[in-house]
Amino acid sequence: DAGVIQSPRHEVTEMGQEVTLRCKPISGHNSLFWYRQTMMRGLELLIYFNNNVPIDDSGMPEDRFSAKMPNASFSTLKIQPSEPRDSAVYFCASRFSGGQETQYFGPGTRLLVL
């Protein structure tokens, strides 16, 4: 199994630009999570989906952030417009609900907004 796949692995952009992060969960997993990690705030849950449906988006910082899961094998996290304070590592994780509930994390996208 390839594990959770995220792209791009690194992104450098200028303030005001749109940023799209992509995630392919592990095949067969029915829950998907987006996290943000910074030194100051640690690991924060942004949003999670169950069976492609957003369940809890209370962690999404503001309207500049949006997430979609059009099908079971693909999700995007979009930031528009981006700001320097959005600089962080963004992780996608997936799990099979009903099993051990273990979350499998992708390698992350390191985002730097200048």
Next chain:
Amino acid sequence: GQQVMQIPQYQHVQEGEDFTTYCNSSTTLSNIQWYKQRPGGHPVFLIQLVKSGEVKKQKRLTFQFGEAKKNSSLHITATQTTDVGTYFCAGQTGANNLFFGTGTRLTVIP
């Protein structure tokens, strides 16, 4: 709301010394999981504890779940440089998603 706190935030140990990190939840948990994140890496699942008072071991790592299912600990015996990283606990209540702790960053001095 749900909160999971970990102490200490940082720990520096000499190689061969023991290390312990503690995790406390504001609410009773259905289970608790532990993850390790190497520098520059991503969190990787280590173990899950479900039963009150449960103790599990993985080689030099010992995991405990409190009797009240509100706290947990991870103890590493005789640390090695390969143990370097940040250790996170993550608590779950019912069918809800995991609430990750603040993490303990372990540095092992050779």
